[in-house]
Amino acid sequence: xxxxxxxxxAATAAGAAVAGSGSALAQQGPMRRIAVEEAWxxxxxxxxxxxxxxxxxxxLDLVQLRPPPGANPSASxxxxxxLFDTDRRLEEMDRLGIDMHVLSLTSPGVQLLGRAxxxxxxxxxxxRLARIVADRPARxxxxxxxxxxxxxxxxxxxxxxxDQLGLHGFIVNSHTDNLYLDDPRxxxxxxxxxxxxxxxxxxxxxxxxxxxxxxxxxxxxxxxxGYAIETGTHxxxxxxxxxxxxxxxxxxxxxxxxxxVPYYLSRADHWYEYRPQSYEAKLKPSEVFLRNFAVTTSxxxxxxxxxxxxxxxxxxxxxxxxxxxxxxxxxxxxxxxxVQLPGAVKRAIYGGNAAHLFKLPG
Ligand code: MN
Numbered sequence: 199x200x201x202x203x204x205x206x207x208a209a210t211a212a213g214a215a216v217a218g219s220g221s222a223l224a225q226q227g228p229m230r231r232i233a234v235e236e237a238w239x240x241x242x243x244x245x246x247x248x249x250x251x252x253x254x255x256x257x258l259d260l261v262q263l264r265p266p267p268g269a270n271p272s273a274s275x276x277x278x279x280x281l282f283d284t285d286r287r288l289e290e291m292d293r294l295g296i297d298m299h300v301l302s303l304t305s306p307g308v309q310l311l312g313r314a315x316x317x318x319x320x321x322x323x324x325x326r327l328a329r330i331v332a333d334r335p336a337r338x339x340x341x342x343x344x345x346x347x348x349x350x351x352x353x354x355x356x357x358x359x360x361d362q363l364g365l366h367g368f369i370v371n372s373h374t375d376n377l378y379l380d381d382p383r384x385x386x387x388x389x390x391x392x393x394x395x396x397x398x399x400x401x402x403x404x405x406x407x408x409x410x411x412x413x414x415x416x417x418x419x420x421x422x423x424g425y426a427i428e429t430g431t432h433x434x435x436x437x438x439x440x441x442x443x444x445x446x447x448x449x450x451x452x453x454x455x456x457x458x459v460p461y462y463l464s465r466a467d468h469w470y471e472y473r474p475q476s477y478e479a480k481l482k483p484s485e486v487f488l489r490n491f492a493v494t495t496s497x498x499x500x501x502x503x504x505x506x507x508x509x510x511x512x513x514x515x516x517x518x519x520x521x522x523x524x525x526x527x528x529x530x531x532x533x534x535x536x537v538q539l540p541g542a543v544k545r546a547i548y549g550g551n552a553a554h555l556f557k558l559p560g
Contacts, residue, residue, distance in 0.1 A: 230549030231531065232339075232558065235401065235453045235496040235519035236299035239281040240326055243303065243319055250310050258404030258419040259306050280523035284330055287522070288337060294531045297549065299522070300339035300556060301327060302369035306403045307343050309374045316345035320355050328363035339558050340365040341399055346374035349383055353390040360394045366556040367396040367451075371403040378406075378432050380439040388445045397449035397492070397555055402429040402457070421497065421524070430457035433491070434466070438479045442490045449490060449555065453519060455503050456493035460510055463487055488512065492555060494519035495547070499533035504547075513543040517551045 251263035265271065280286065281304055291299065303323045308316040320343040327340040342359030344352035359365040368391055370379070379388065379400070391398050402425030405413045409428060413419040433452055442448060452459065466483040469476075493507060496519035507516050520530045534548055552558060 229545055230298070230553065230560075231294075231296045231534070232298040232300065232518065232549035232552040233296060233520040233522070233527075233530070234300040234339075234451070234517050234552050234556070235399065235494055236301050236522050237281055237304035237524065238284075238301040238327065238330075239278070239304045240323070241282065243308070243323060244278065244281075246315065246319065247306065247310055256410075257407055258410050258413060258424070259310060261414075262404055262420060263306075263310075277523055284338070288334075290527050291337065294527055296527060296531065297560075298337055298339055298552075298558065299520075300341060300366065300552065300558070301330065302341035302399065302401065303327070303343045305371040305401055307369065307371050308345055309347075309371050309403070311345075311347070313345070313347040316347045317351045317355070319343075320345045320352070321358075324355065324359045324363055324365060328359075328365060331364065335559055339556055341367045341369040341556075343369060344387065346370060346377075346379075346384060346387065349386045353386040356387070356390040356394060360396055366558060368398045369401055370398055371401045372429050372432050373403070373406040376406040376408060378435045380435045380441050385444075388441065388448055392445045392448045395447070396557070397451045399451040399453070400429055400432055401453060402426070404428065426454055426457045429454075430459045430462075433457065433459050434483075437481075437483050437486045438477065440479050440481070442486045443480050446490075449492065451492045451494060451517070451555070453494045453496040453521065455495060455498050455507055456491070456511070459487065459491075460493060460507055463510065488515065491515065492517055492551070495530070495534075496521040497525055499529050501533075501537050504537060504539075508539070508543060508547075513539075513546050514551060516547050517555070518548050 247263055248265070251260045252265070287299065308319045308323070311319060323343045327342070331338045331340045342356060342363070342365040344355050346352060356368060404419040405424050405428040409431065413424040418424050429452065433450065436442070436450070463484045470479065470482055488511060492515045493511060494517045495504060498504065504516070518534060520527055534544070539547070553560070
């Protein structure tokens with residue numbers, strides 16, 4: 199669909215904010231810009247993951263992380279520098295008027311590690327992230343890591359991360375050892391998120407071993423297609439196995455405009471209703487998606503896709519994200535400033551929804 203600008207302008211008293219100039223926005227009070235899928239890392243976890251990748255294995259994340267043959271291990275990597283460097287990040291945020299990055303440990307986080315290392319490194323990551331957030335609470339939020347390899351320890355760490363460290367939600371990078379969150383062993387993790395009333399952001403990683411075959415060539419495994427198939431499949435597994443009947447208040451966030459799921463919802467609903475005897479799920483896919491999920495704009499600067507998400511999911515279920523440093527900040531700010539949406543809708547997507555969902559300060 200296309201957005202009729204005049205119709206939207208007329209539809210809301212906040213329409214003046216649509217123009218996107220600083221002064222027009224200022225008349226409406228401050229518009230908070232809060233980006234919620236912003237990657238961060240630290241040297242020890244990067245080294246551990248690289249060592250695991252170099253040791254071998256054909257899991258697609260290992261392939262992805264393995265340095266190409268002949269690569270110089272001491273060559274500087276600007277992407278890695280940007281994951282580590284919060285000062286440079288802040289300078290760019292200031293330049294563009296970005297209020298806050300909600301940081302999370304970059305994919306695949308602790309999920310390649312053995313059980314004991316994963317438990318330990320999730321705590322180390324959360325301690326370090328909490329320090330960054332505590333130093334600049336108005337500029338950085340944080341999503342806590344946890345170790346799906348040990349669900350009981352994960353649940354304890356999730357509690358610590360919110361209650362003691364003051365972090366704002368959780369991040370998991372899709373499957374762990376080829377298992378998805380619908381597996382009953384992960385019950386303590388879902389229970390903890392629901393009890394703490396904080397969302398789990400299901401961030402992509404490469405397709406699991408069972409999905410991997412057709413993603414092994416042409417770099418299909420990553421952002422161009424594989425991430426969305428892996429992560430969208432994760433969401434659909436949870437929806438169709440009634441995870442949200444067991445955890446009705448659990449909130450899940452998907453990046454990348456919902457990893458293709460929103461575009462497919464009407465067909466999923468159609469088959470659910472057309473062949474009810476074929477599905478065990480008690481709730482219609484769209485019913486669950488609208489109640490339990492939110493999506494972010496990470497990686498998308500495309501007005502028709504945003505308009506579709508707002509129309510189908512409701513503006514309250516769409517959050518702004520950049521995906522820095524994998525994506526640049528500036529085009530995403532320019533896109534949001536210029537995209538034609540009613541002022542109240544833009545305000546919600548740009549920061550209001552994030553502040554509410556993650557209980558951010560300010
Ligand atoms: Mn990302």
